[in-house]
């Protein structure tokens with residue numbers, strides 16, 4: 001969790017310690033207005049009606065904050081309450097904060113930040129279909145809560161009955177971030193409560209047309225942090241994203257049905273080549289690429305970095321303008337090599353000029369699971385197709401069409 005905090009800590013460091021910035025969050029303009037303004041509203045409507053009439057799949061719009069994480073909305077209860085969750089392909093629990101019992105500052109959002117976001121915690125007393133299952137629930141930054149059950153839907157699918165954690169004690173991490181909880185998209189083996197994860201539940205209730213989901217993260221930031229709540233891509237549930245993603249998908253079998261875990265045959269970065277199988281996972285909840293210490297050190301040795309000690313551990317900065325000349329991260333998975341060039345593994349910081357954060361880190365503090373984790377920089381470069389039915393993961397090129405939603 002420490003690692004996930006790093007960029008936020010960095011921003012907070014500038015905002016509070018240096019007082020150079022007010023948090024320049026932009027209000028999200030709203031998809032409809034944006035599409036109308038860009039003359040794409042009609043095309044969007046056609047696309048939506050096309051996909052729902054075929055019943056193939058439904059698309060959940062993703063939003064991003066600081067390039068640091070991505071969120072989409074879900075609806076819980078009767079009548080439905082809308083919550084903003086962080087879809088996480090490296091955990092398997094659905095959980096969110098309890099409006100009545102989660103009352104600390106981190107539940108509401110730290111007062112200094114909440115002018116930039118509004119929380120809508122789940123109020124189980126306002127739902128006629130809510131049922132308490134049992135007490136005792138923990139998952140990641142949810143430190144204590146209970147297991148409940150209620151009607152759940154997302155992305156326009158019919159409602160299903162779904163179990164989830166209702167948390168009343170959360171880590172301070174939650175106070176910094178404008179989302180209400182997590183939507184775990186990994187395998188049932190990682191479910192901390194034994195509850196069936198959302199995706200498996202939707203598959204077993206035939207809610208999904210196909211037992212797959214595709215993640216498409218926009219790659220239009222060109223390494224620059226965009227402030228506020230911005231369109232960040234989409235997750236297509238119950239079908240492959242054939243709109244934003246090339247249909248030439250290369251699959252590899254999962255080596256473990258826990259995380260989305262598979263074998264990488266080799267890795268290259270400049271003069272460093274590792275020709276030995278490595279276990280790798282993908283994670284939409286990591287804003288970075290994580291790799292082992294010895295690999296990290298050999299990467300740092302090949303690029304022009306500045307050590308920058310932060311309140312929350314060490315961090316390297318680079319000159320954004322030098323990134324195009326940095327070696328690429330090259331991951332060979334199955335028969336193909338997936339390449340993230342320099343500008344794809346840095347993010348621009350608000351100040352000083354030409355300053356970027358390196359989006360590569362070591363597993364320090366992560367503590368479990370494989371030490372290679374392909375986070376947002378990978379998802380922003382390739383479409384990732386999570387094939388639950390066949391226990392495999394697929395990658396394909398992004399093919400953003402005229403309309404980017």
Ligand SMILES: *[C@@H]1O[C@H](CO)[C@@H](O)[C@H](O)[C@H]1NC(C)=O
Pocket residue numbers: 027115116117118
């Ligand atoms: C949060 O809600 C308040 C009160 O409804 C509103 O005035 C404010 O603009 C909202 N803030 C954001 C960022 O949406």
Ligand SMILES: *[C@@H]1O[C@H](CO)[C@@H](O)[C@H](O)[C@H]1NC(C)=O
Pocket residue numbers: 144145
């Ligand atoms: C969780 O909260 C319950 C109720 O307050 C308490 O009895 C229990 O000890 C807590 N569990 C942990 C692990 O803190």
Ligand SMILES: *[C@@H]1O[C@H](CO)[C@@H](O)[C@H](O)[C@H]1NC(C)=O
Pocket residue numbers: 248249250336
């Ligand atoms: C499919 O994608 C792979 C990996 O990018 C590439 O090597 C192959 O040539 C592509 N095949 C076609 C038919 O485009």
Ligand SMILES: *[C@@H]1O[C@H](CO)[C@@H](O)[C@H](O)[C@H]1NC(C)=O
Pocket residue numbers: 271272301302
């Ligand atoms: C790779 O390049 C770096 C920087 O030029 C150098 O310090 C290091 O010794 C090189 N490593 C090998 C194995 O050649």
Ligand SMILES: *[C@@H]1O[C@H](CO)[C@@H](O)[C@H](O)[C@H]1NC(C)=O
Pocket residue numbers: 304319
């Ligand atoms: C590293 O960056 C500094 C400016 O930040 C520049 O003066 C220097 O030439 C760079 N070194 C290399 C090896 O690119």
